[in-house]
Amino acid sequence: MTMGELTRVKVDFATSHLIFPILIGGILLMLGLAILVTQRRDILSSGAMWRQTFAEMDKLRFFGTLALTVAYFSLMVPIGDFWPNTGIGFLLCSIPFVALTGVLFMHDRSPGKLVPVFIVAVVGPVLIWWLFTEIFYLTLP
Structure with a gap:
């Protein structure tokens, strides 16, 4: 390998969208193992704690x-297949996912409290989509 080859990047668009799910999955697995190791007595000790x-x-x-997360990940690729390598699947699935998750966790769902949730649900995914697409040149599903 020459020094010039270190500055070249080849992107396989068929698998480039798997980088972050694999990375995040690995981090979550390590955190889960850390919890399991440090709290093993509480986890395994009795059924009373679980009840x-x-x-x-x-x-x-x-x-x-759980239902929203499964729907989000299940729909992202099929919707993204209509516009391949654009990240539109991510964008069109993330906006309702963030909005519905925000509404689900709210205790007071008055119209005044819903407005910021919907603003974040639109601005957040659009900003992430723009950042990954235009700045990092990474495709999202």
């Missing part, structure tokens, strides 16, 4: 978040 945890948990928000 209490499940009895006191906010089931609507927990299962709602």
Whole structure:
């Protein structure tokens, strides 16, 4: 390998969108293992802790978040396939995902409180999409 080859970047557009999910998945796996190692006694000790945890948990928000996340990742690629290598799938899925997740976790859903959530739901994904597309030249699904 010559020094000139170190400054060349080849992007495989078929797999470039997998960089961040793999990176984030690896980080989450390491954090999960760290929790498992440090809290193993509490996790494995008794069913009472788990019964209490499940009895006191906010089931609507927990299962709602799971459903929204599965829908988000399941729809991103099929929607993005209509406009390949543009990141439109990310953009069109992220806006409702951020909006619905924000609304799901709100306690007071008055119109005045919803406006900032919807502004963030539009501005955040558009800014990320622009940053990755125009500045980093990375494709999103």
